[in-house]
Amino acid sequence: MxxxxxxxxxxxxxxxxxxxxxxxxxxxxxxxxxxxxxxxxxxxxxxxxxxxxxxxxxxxxxxxxxxxxxxxxxxxxxxxxxxxxxxxxxxxxxxxxxxxxxxxxxxxxxxxxxxxxxxxxxxxxxxxxxxxxxxxxxxxxxxxxxxxxxxxxxxxxxxxxxxxxxxxxxxxxxxxxxxxxxxxxxxxxxxxxxxxxxxxxxxxxxxxxxxxxxxxxxxxxxxxxxxxxxxxxxxxxxxxxxxxxxxxxxxxxxxxxxxxxxDPADTFVATFIGSPPMNLVRTAGALLGVRPEHLLPRTHFAAAEPITALPVRVGRVEYLGADRLAYGTLDDPWPHDPVVVRWPSTIAAALRAGERQQLFARDTDLKRFDPGTGRRAQ
Amino acid sequence: MDAIALDRVRPRRAAPRWRDDPQALARALLAPAILYIGLLVGFPFLLALYYSVSDATVGARVFHFVGLENFRSAIENPTFWQALRNSIVFTVVSQALVVVLGKAAAMALYRPFRGRALVRFLILLPWVAPISLGAIGWLWIFDPVYSILDWVARALHLIGPDAWPIWLGQPHLAMASVILVNVWRLAPLATVIILAGMSAIPQDIHDAAAIDGAGFWRHLIRINLPLLMPVMLVALLFGVVFTFTDMIVIFVLTRGGPYDTTQVLASLAFFTGVQGGDLAGGAAIALFLFPVLAAVAIGALTLARRAEVV
CATH class of the missing domain: 3.40.50.300 (P-loop containing nucleotide triphosphate hydrolases)
Structure with missing residues (x-):
């Protein structure tokens, strides 16, 4: 060859x-x-x-x-x-x-x-x-x-x-x-x-x-x-x-x-790549990044998987055929930062405006960034 | 039933204002151009045709048909043939120089450099200055006693201390001098036209040629010149028309002399028809310009259309 x-x-x-x-x-x-x-x-x-x-x-x-x-x-x-x-x-x-x-x-x-x-x-x-x-x-x-x-x-x-x-x-x-x-x-x-x-x-x-x-x-x-x-x-x-x-x-x-x-190296790459871009959430000491498609209902994770609860108050839902996009804000205990959720049509669960959805993300899918420099923090 | 009822209702049709009527507007906007061409181009041309078959003089502008007599006598006059030859030499040599110098100047002025705006302004000056004033300035430069050209040439030891060239009085020098002044006058126009044409070529084409390995000459001959050909033909067409019909430079500098060696058709027609009083003879000579100019115009425009590629 x-x-x-x-x-x-x-x-x-x-x-x-x-x-x-x-x-x-x-x-x-x-x-x-x-x-x-x-x-x-x-x-x-x-x-x-x-x-x-x-x-x-x-x-x-x-x-x-x-x-x-x-x-x-x-x-x-x-x-x-x-x-x-x-x-x-x-x-x-x-x-x-x-x-x-x-x-x-x-x-x-x-x-x-x-x-x-x-x-x-x-x-x-x-x-x-x-x-x-x-x-x-x-x-x-x-x-x-x-x-x-x-x-x-x-x-x-x-x-x-x-x-x-x-x-x-x-x-x-x-x-x-x-x-x-x-x-x-x-x-x-x-x-x-x-x-x-x-x-x-x-x-x-x-x-x-x-x-x-x-x-x-x-x-x-x-x-x-x-x-x-x-x-x-x-x-x-x-x-x-x-x-x-x-x-x-x-x-x-x-x-x-x-x-x-x-594995975006900083918040610029994280938000430039992906459509819609990665969600950034302000937490104590770090910016937490999570991709819209990684916010899923509990049923999508195995019981033993390390996951984090990220409740979302849904404001508006866009139906795009292959995907649904939900625009909303995170809910307590998180700061009420705007987030976007993207679900493929294969997820049957309801997604309605005005509701509070209990969503989860794998811990490995949560990326931490330094709030000052925007660089990835470990 | 409804249709019949509707037919009876005649809607009032609003008449458009004339300004909004494209037909009327087109006629109104074209009128000045047609009037201008008719009065200042068409009428004098017909008048020239009319005079050329008459025996009108400045004193007696009555029409008396003489057929082609004026053309016959022009053709039999050796001065006419000399003027025709001079016209061709004057036009061909000066336009060859104008296009080459115009292209070179355009290339020099294409890239930005400190003071480019000033240089562009200075280069354009000969074109915007009145021709007669410029020519009178050159009359001093060519003065047989005080000529700055003689001083410079002597200082550079190009001519001996006892050489006194009479720029406008020796046949070959006189022709070279009027050609030089004509080039000085027309090169700026060619420069500006070619510069505009160069700006119309996308930078990507030049970059592509540079990356494809073209050096200066290959770039010039294979890319630049072919792409500029239509625009250079336009510059050439303008130059030929301005040169072939112009007599101001020659009138001011040499009056066609010495011994008619710088006499061109336009100046000969002027001297015969206006100063000599033979309106009919002058008109006949002037009409010899027409077929040449028409052929040049048609040829150049055809070539320009064929070469249009971008």
């Missing part, structure tokens, strides 16, 4: 893109590969900072991306995630700190000397060039000519079903087709790292789910290390091997989607 990021046999001559037939073989999963993959970081940011006119866009971010990994930079708008990506690409010069690719400091190198590829939110296809010439552009810039050029463009296009579109101009393509052209143009040069800046946000909701799946599959097949910027937590959870959460230029937490969701 080929580990992601490792070149398949004969890769020196052939593009690393696997044709469709071969790709149908089970692709190696990221999780399996991590153990035997090169532990050395493929991409590394060391205390990377960027200030624009006294405003700090990115503040001393240190981050290592593993070989073959799909890392998502997640944060609200203005969190510095795009600036961080553009510094890795070489489109922005850091105020301080370094970018390392394959262990070498590339901070002072131009984008074209870094062998990075980038897919933009707008796709940034060259409007005056055909699909063929768009895909050929990075190869021509690297001095690939003649039949070698043609073969690499055709192989890459064929692998992603772009052959019928090669003679078209970008304006004659649908949104989904443009996105695929942008991706193929990015990987045809076999980049060290593939950078993606919200590449799905220009697609309509219907197409986005399909495109997300295609994109993940795409990265698995090509095996390229990828860094993906988004403000959409669903995208981040679905795509990322790991997620790096950013807020106001600072890195809040890096971890697998599971870690980010179940």
């Amino acid at each position: 080929i580990a992601p990021g490792q070149a398949p046999p004969g890769a020196a001559e052939r593009p690393r893109i696997v044709p469709r037939a071969e790709a149908s073989a089970p692709a190696p999963r990221r999780g399996d590969a991590r153990a035997d993959a090169d532990p050395a970081a493929k991409i590394e940011a060391r205390a990377l900072s960027k200030g624009f006119a006294e405003v700090s866009a990115v503040a001393a971010v240190s981050l290592a991306v593993r070989n073959g990994e799909f890392l998502v930079l997640l944060g609200p708008s203005g969190s510095g995630k795009s600036t961080l990506l553009r510094m890795i690409a070489g489109l922005e010069t850091p105020s301080s700190g370094d970018v390392l690719i394959d262990g070498a400091v590339v901070t002072d190198l131009a984008p074209r000397s870094r062998n990075v590829a980038m897919v933009f939110q707008s796709y940034a296809l060259y409007p005056h060039l055909t699909v063929f010439e768009n895909i050929a552009f990075p190869l021509r810039a690297r001095g690939v000519r003649g039949r070698a050029l043609e073969r690499r463009v055709l192989d890459a296009s064929a692998a992603f079903g772009l052959e019928p579109l090669l003679r078209r101009k970008p304006r004659q393509l649908s949104g989904g087709e443009r996105q695929r052209v942008a991706l193929v143009r990015a990987i045809v040069r076999e980049p060290t790292v593939l950078l993606l800046d919200e590449p799905l946000s220009n697609l309509d909701a219907q197409l986005r789910a399909t495109a997300r799946e295609e994109l993940r599959e795409f990265q698995r097949r090509v095996g390229t290390t990828a860094i993906y910027v988004t403000h959409d937590q669903v995208e981040a959870m679905a795509l990322g091997d790991r997620i790096a959460v950013l807020d106001r230029g600072a890195l809040r937490q890096v971890g697998s989607p599971h870690e980010i969701y179940e």
Whole structure:
């Protein structure tokens, strides 16, 4: 089995893109590969900072991306995630700190000397060039000519079903087709790292789910290390091997989607991830966090399980089909803080406005945060 | 039954105010433009056609049909051919320089730097200043005795201490001088047009090209110039029209001399028709501008439409 990021046999001559037939073989999963993959970081940011006119866009971010990994930079708008990506690409010069690719400091190198590829939110296809010439552009810039050029463009296009579109101009393509052209143009040069800046946000909701799946599959097949910027937590959870959460230029937490969701490092991550977000309750000496779906009737817990009673006075109930959401406040002995409860439709118990519900949560599902710093407290 | 009853009730129809009537409003808003074109473009053009087949002079503007006599005599006049050649040289050389300089200046002014607003303002000055005033300023710069050009060239040892070039009095120097002044005057317009076109290209395209490995020249030739082609053609079209029909620079600086070596069609038509009094002959010469300008306009607009890609 080929580990992601490792070149398949004969890769020196052939593009690393696997044709469709071969790709149908089970692709190696990221999780399996991590153990035997090169532990050395493929991409590394060391205390990377960027200030624009006294405003700090990115503040001393240190981050290592593993070989073959799909890392998502997640944060609200203005969190510095795009600036961080553009510094890795070489489109922005850091105020301080370094970018390392394959262990070498590339901070002072131009984008074209870094062998990075980038897919933009707008796709940034060259409007005056055909699909063929768009895909050929990075190869021509690297001095690939003649039949070698043609073969690499055709192989890459064929692998992603772009052959019928090669003679078209970008304006004659649908949104989904443009996105695929942008991706193929990015990987045809076999980049060290593939950078993606919200590449799905220009697609309509219907197409986005399909495109997300295609994109993940795409990265698995090509095996390229990828860094993906988004403000959409669903995208981040679905795509990322790991997620790096950013807020106001600072890195809040890096971890697998599971870690980010179940073990948020601070109240920002806790309330940014999850919809509705984690409830925060003020208690003596700590903020207590509990996810809306973890507040359940007594019958859902085994007798011996260590649980905590959290009575809720229900104010309003929203019926959403698959879920019911109840908005209310905690009741005595707790402070009357607002809480949201989320029950899947599989829970039959009644949930009525105005009632006091005796709800419980597993002690392991209660997360304690320092009320001053917002960091997790043990 | 109800339907019949309803038919009898005739609702009063409120007439819209004329301002809310799109048809009336359209006519009212178009009227000034049509009036302007009719009075200041259409009428003089028809008058020129009329004069060109007559023997009207400044003193006797009575119509006496002479057929194509005026065109025949223009074609038989060697000065006419020289003026046509000069017009083409004047236009082609100055516009080639204008587009190249305009593109270079636009690239220099595209990225922000300290004092960019001031530099943009200064670059635009030659365009906003009255042409005749600018040309008179150049008349001093080209003065055979006090020319600042001579001083500078002598100080830099480009010309010897005894060389006294007569900028506007020697045939080749005179043509170079009027071309220089025309470029000085029209380059700002091209710069502004191209700058606007450059701002219309999304930054993502430039970033993508940088990441895809394009260096300066590849970026310029494969991305920038093709995307700017429609806008540069517009700048070129404006420049050609302004240059081919203009006579102010030449009138002020050389009056077509020496020996008609800077005489262009527009100035020749002026000297023949207005100063020489031969209205009919001047009109015939001026009409030779028309097919050239029409062809240039149609060609440039067609190309611009075909090149529209973004």
